[in-house]
Amino acid sequence: VLTFSHMRRTALILAAIFAAALCALAADGDRPVPFPANYREWVFLSSGLGMNYGPLAARADETPRFDNVFVSPAAYQAFLKTGQWADKTMFVLEVRSSESKGSINIGGHYQAGLAGIEAEVKDRGQWTFYSFDDGVAEGKPFPRTASCYACHSANGAVDNTFVQFYPTLLPVAKAKGTFHLSAR
Amino acid sequence: VLTFSHMRRTALILAAIFAAALCALAADGDRPVPFPANYREWVFLSSGLGMNYGPLAARADETPRFDNVFVSPAAYQAFLKTGQWADKTMFVLEVRSSESKGSINIGGHYQAGLAGIEAEVKDRGQWTFYSFDDGVAEGKPFPRTASCYACHSANGAVDNTFVQFYPTLLPVAKAKGTFHLSAR
Numbered sequence: 285v286l287t288f289s290h291m292r293r294t295a296l297i298l299a300a301i302f303a304a305a306l307c308a309l310a311a312d313g314d315r316p317v318p319f320p321a322n323y324r325e326w327v328f329l330s331s332g333l334g335m336n337y338g339p340l341a342a343r344a345d346e347t348p349r350f351d352n353v354f355v356s357p358a359a360y361q362a363f364l365k366t367g368q369w370a371d372k373t374m375f376v377l378e379v380r381s382s383e384s385k386g387s388i389n390i391g392g393h394y395q396a397g398l399a400g401i402e403a404e405v406k407d408r409g410q411w412t413f414y415s416f417d418d419g420v421a422e423g424k425p426f427p428r429t430a431s432c433y434a435c436h437s438a439n440g441a442v443d444n445t446f447v448q449f450y451p452t453l454l455p456v457a458k459a460k461g462t463f464h465l466s467a468r
Numbered sequence: 469v470l471t472f473s474h475m476r477r478t479a480l481i482l483a484a485i486f487a488a489a490l491c492a493l494a495a496d497g498d499r500p501v502p503f504p505a506n507y508r509e510w511v512f513l514s515s516g517l518g519m520n521y522g523p524l525a526a527r528a529d530e531t532p533r534f535d536n537v538f539v540s541p542a543a544y545q546a547f548l549k550t551g552q553w554a555d556k557t558m559f560v561l562e563v564r565s566s567e568s569k570g571s572i573n574i575g576g577h578y579q580a581g582l583a584g585i586e587a588e589v590k591d592r593g594q595w596t597f598y599s600f601d602d603g604v605a606e607g608k609p610f611p612r613t614a615s616c617y618a619c620h621s622a623n624g625a626v627d628n629t630f631v632q633f634y635p636t637l638l639p640v641a642k643a644k645g646t647f648h649l650s651a652r
Contacts, residue, residue: 324512327509330579331579332576333566352512354512388623393519396635398635451581
């Protein structure tokens, strides 16, 4: 038979399990993420030159860098339908050095060696940024105080992302009414 | 029963059919190709800025243009394994204008409106270039005298293609021994 003290003890154990589960949930967005080894087969969104994305920007004595943005294919398909980023959406920002004179090229800039890889993941509504050190199998979350969080949150045209710079998605977001007008 | 004149007539008919088939083969590489409407979901190879690709280059009074290169997914997978382009490989060159100051961006260049789309297709060993006019469902082959043919043939690092400018494929071609050394 269940005594009152037995029931109370059971309730306490259940409460402790529930609290632990909540804690795991809260910390989950900041867990390491596996490196998406095939991200070059994901959907390309755009490339910029010399846009000075935070920590991976070129130094003043270097040539400007390219940044290529890729998104996971299922997230891209969902965006085309809804103008919104589904849960588990993952962006990869690949930064490359630029070169100007090589082979037959004598002007402009083309892409060369890898300078760094970062990612942005949406997990249960929350976006987390990750850096991938060269050859490491897991991405380390940036602390919530990193400047990427505040900047994306304040200036992203669609839900923390810079759709204003992705020419094929911008008209989709406008048509679906998900484009924040303040981002222009 | 088959008479000699009957056999001769049959032979002439067969010869005519064979000649017609040969003719169709020879012209086949220069047939229009359907516009690959989903090329933005193909594999991105690289993007350059201001590289002045032939007829779609920006005028002197315009900002430089981006050129994005995509390749059909099956061709990409085959290249990773062999360092060579399989038959039916299709490249898409997408040219976009660049902008510099917009939204939060104050330096560098990001991609904007479409300036043109061209393609290169390998068919039974022969490469053909196509232009796609806006909204047209088929690509028109460039005449064999167009400068793209001579330039790609002379300077392509792998089989008529500028693998020297595709940073993730360049090491594959070198490892597989398919990189023309003269292309550097």
